[in-house]
Amino acid sequence: MDFRLFDLKIVEYSFFITSVVVILIGLYGALVKRSLIKVVIGLSVFDSGVNLLLISVGYLTSGTAPIYSPGLLKGMPLTLENIKKLSEGMVDPVPQALVLTAIVIGFGVTAVALSLVIRLYRHHKTLNIDEIKNLKW
Amino acid sequence: MIYYLILIIFLLLLMIGAAIYSIAQKDLLYAVIGTGLISLVLSILFLLLQAPDVALTEAAIGVALTTIVFIITIRNTVRHEDEEKNRRTLPNQTTK
Numbered sequence: 001m002d003f004r005l006f007d008l009k010i011v012e013y014s015f016f017i018t019s020v021v022v023i024l025i026g027l028y029g030a031l032v033k034r035s036l037i038k039v040v041i042g043l044s045v046f047d048s049g050v051n052l053l054l055i056s057v058g059y060l061t062s063g064t065a066p067i068y069s070p071g072l073l074k075g076m077p078l079t080l081e082n083i084k085k086l087s088e089g090m091v092d093p094v095p096q097a098l099v100l101t102a103i104v105i106g107f108g109v110t111a112v113a114l115s116l117v118i119r120l121y122r123h124h125k126t127l128n129i130d131e132i133k134n135l136k137w
Numbered sequence: 138m139i140y141y142l143i144l145i146i147f148l149l150l151l152m153i154g155a156a157i158y159s160i161a162q163k164d165l166l167y168a169v170i171g172t173g174l175i176s177l178v179l180s181i182l183f184l185l186l187q188a189p190d191v192a193l194t195e196a197a198i199g200v201a202l203t204t205i206v207f208i209i210t211i212r213n214t215v216r217h218e219d220e221e222k223n224r225r226t227l228p229n230q231t232t233k
Contacts, residue, residue: 014145014149015149018149018152018153021153021156022152022156022175025153025156025157026156028160029159029160033160034218035165035218037207037211037214037215037218038160038168038218040207041160042160044203045156045159045160045172045175048156048175048199049156051179051191051195052152055182055188055191059186063187064187065187065188065189066187067189090187091186091187091188096188099188099191100190100191100194103195103198103199104198107198107199107202107206110203110206110207111206114206114209114210118210118213118214121215126220127214127215128220
């Protein structure tokens with residue numbers, strides 16, 4: 001199945017605008033909310049927006065996925081020129097590799113933050129950061 | 138071809154709506170389901186942006202694992218954002 005996008009600039013700009021809006025919503029949730037779990041949810045939303053922004057920056061209009069397979073050559077011989085000609089129509093694989101790492105690191109950050117939240121709750125019996133005044137454990 | 142444009146605009150609006158919902162919701166369990174919806178929509182958008190490996194990873198980690206870790210945290214701590222509702226709904230927990 002062919003997943004090539006509509007050949008318009010509006011699509012790319014709508015991706016940029018959406019990711020910036022999602023980043024701002026996550027930043028608001030991480031800075032303004034009083035509950036600690038809601039702060040971690042805001043960080044998770046922020047992470048999703050950053051991932052979408054990086055992937056849409058590396059996107060090429062009507063490009064294919066950066067995966068080589070013998071069916072893409074369509075009967076052409078497997079020479080270096082043919083592979084170079086094939087790779088010009090592919091999207092940028094470098095942001096995809098970075099985002100693949102960033103997703104896993106984001107999950108690790110979320111897990112560590114939630115373990116700290118559980119430990120704070122067992123000590124203070126609340127999660128409101130206005131009531132957690134003394135920082136002595 | 139116009140159906141792809143409609144699909145993309147719908148998915149982007151759904152992602153913004155899910156982000157607003159997950160920040161504005163007072164019940165933290167529903168807010169976590171909102172973040173799972175964000176990750177699901179993001180996975181479909183990665184597939185449309187020609188990144189199928191990132192879409193697979195996002196669907197496995199963002200939808201399943203992050204939601205499970207958040208639900209374990211809510212199970213061990215409190216469910217609601219405001220403190221009075223927590224004391225009302227959980228009477229068996231020892232509060233200060």
